[in-house]
Ligand SMILES: Cc1ncc(C[n+]2csc(CCOP(=O)(O)OP(=O)(O)O)c2C)c(N)n1
């Protein structure tokens with residue numbers, strides 16, 4: 001999208017919405033800096049940072065040597081003087097060299113210094129599969145980060161949320177691992193969209209009301225859940241869908257309220273099920289709603305295997321039919 | 332572990348062997364075939380038979396010399412860019428391309444071929460090469476490991492760690508950096524300040540060599556020396572070959588966003604295949620028939636590759652679970668049964 005385009009009437013992709021969020025944050029606060037691999041003149045391999053160097057200059061958006069641990073460490077150092085770095089990891093799995101910096105420092109610095117050194121950093125991570133990519137290009141690693149105290153974990157599922165959540169992630173003082181579902185990058189919507197105005201980070205949103213069962217999901221699995229709910233409706237079941245929007249914090253209230261009505265829930269996500277995000281959500285909701293549950297909360301997740309090659313990935317990912325099977329088990 | 336830090340071997344080793352005419356002809360043949368297969372793979376990617384293909388067009392001297400410098404027990408540790416080196420290392424092209432075709436992550440037996448799977452996470456395989464080399468020393472073998480990587484990958488911490496460990500243990504490893512000027516859109520001047528990557532060897536206390544990577548004769552000479560240096564206990568070698576990535580990063584990349592097309596011209600004038608062909612022809616060592624025979628062979632191999640890649644690969648979901656563990660935990664057994672029964676429903 002072009003700088004200065006009339007956003008009130010523009011149809012944009014999720015990539016555009018993220019780009020616009022970066023632009024607006026950079027305009028608002030000159031401490032916001034953007035860096036990573038190929039984010040400058042190329043505009044990132046997914047073009048999320050397209051034109052930022054042009055508009056804001058090389059000291060606000062710049063390429064780094066290929067050194068993820070170094071990129072992360074440098075970002076942390078910058079926060080001591082008040083900068084607010086937004087760094088890009090080129091793909092989910094290519095952020096792994098930075099994990100030591102994220103786990104040992106990014107997550108802990110506020111705590112170690114008793115609040116004297118906050119680290120307002122956003123780590124943008126294109127994540128998830130379903131795009132037919134070769135190995136190491138389709139991972140979903142949100143559970144590792146959600147397990148690490150001190151880090152917030154956001155993941156938008158709509159174009160509007162991509163904008164709002166990224167803006168808020170940059171503005172707040174906690175470090176946020178911002179997972180962008182890369183298979184939704186080219187989804188389109190009108191900006192501003194109604195839900196963009198409502199999006200409150202840390203607050204889940206009901207994407208579809210339903211009286212018979214509740215699907216609880218986030219990020220790339222939202223569209224699969226909506227399709228499953230539609231398919232279930234054709235079979236006479238009224239299935240609701242909740243989009244968590246952030247894994248940390250987890251808005252248990254919205255999910256528990258929905259379960260209070262339906263008594264039946266399924267958690268759906270792409271990352272592995274074993275010791276995964278769904279396990280925590282299920283446990284928490286069971287604690288809160290045990291008395292009103294009509295059936296054990298189910299999980300439909302990625303299999304507990306290394307992410308498969310493109311020709312086999314459909315067996316791994318949550319699908320409409322897998323969700324319908326899980327519904328059949330509890331309805 | 333055998334400690335080589337205390338050995339008396341020090342300094343440089345240059346093997347007394349000269350390049351033979353046969354070696355040069357083999358090099359030319361492999362470069363011509365390699366380029367043809369590389370072009371075929373790029374086309375297959377455009378047509379959707381490969382999910383993506385990173386071409387090594389223009390880097391054939393490096394690709395071929397890397398494989399041909401190795402002895403019969405030596406190992407290759409390639410990256411996504413190095414399919415032509417793997418073809419030259421005598422791995423069936425279809426099996427080399429399995430990862431990019433997307434039916435599995437690796438299509439060949441690494442141990443049978445003495446070749447690690449393509450490494451995509453940059454520089455992470457460099458330490459694997461060091462480990463193999465250290466194991467070889469421990470077992471009293473004379474194997475050398477050659478780790479390939481690009482200019483961009485040298486910025487990774489893993490690259491540094493691998494070189495330092497190899498240096499400390501005098502591990503028989505050759506680190507071969509194809510400096511092709513770019514890491515996706517990032518030119519190497521934005522990647523490091525060193526005048527030459529080979530200079531970095533000084534800091535590790537090891538031998539470093541810089542070579543014109545578009546000159547096959549020079550490249551294979553330097554790499555053969557490096558391999559024998561390492562094999563004979565003188566420690567690791569860092570070789571930098573200066574070359575140019577003529578193609579986009581992959582078929583999905585758009586280099587017009589970050590470089591001028593005219594930049595490639597001087598490199599095209601120093602095309603490695605044209606240079607060796609010219610040299611051998613001028614020496615009267617390359618009959619026109621020989622060249623035509625090589626080109627015919629290349630066409631045939633490309634046609635065979637095309638035909639075999641176009642056959643839809645079998646996609647058996649049982650493969651997903653077959654090798655996650657030697658001894659799978661129960662929850663995986665359950666998932667396997669679920670996936671297989673789902674197949675029947677669908
Ligand atoms: C750890 C890691 N970070 C980032 C990437 C994404 N990536 C893939 S190729 C590439 C550029 C590498 O350039 P170079 O090492 O020069 O090799 P070339 O592609 O030029 O052969 C990048 C950044 C990756 N594969 N692994």
Ligand SMILES: [Mg+2]
Nearest residue numbers: 481482513514
């Ligand atoms: Mg390069």
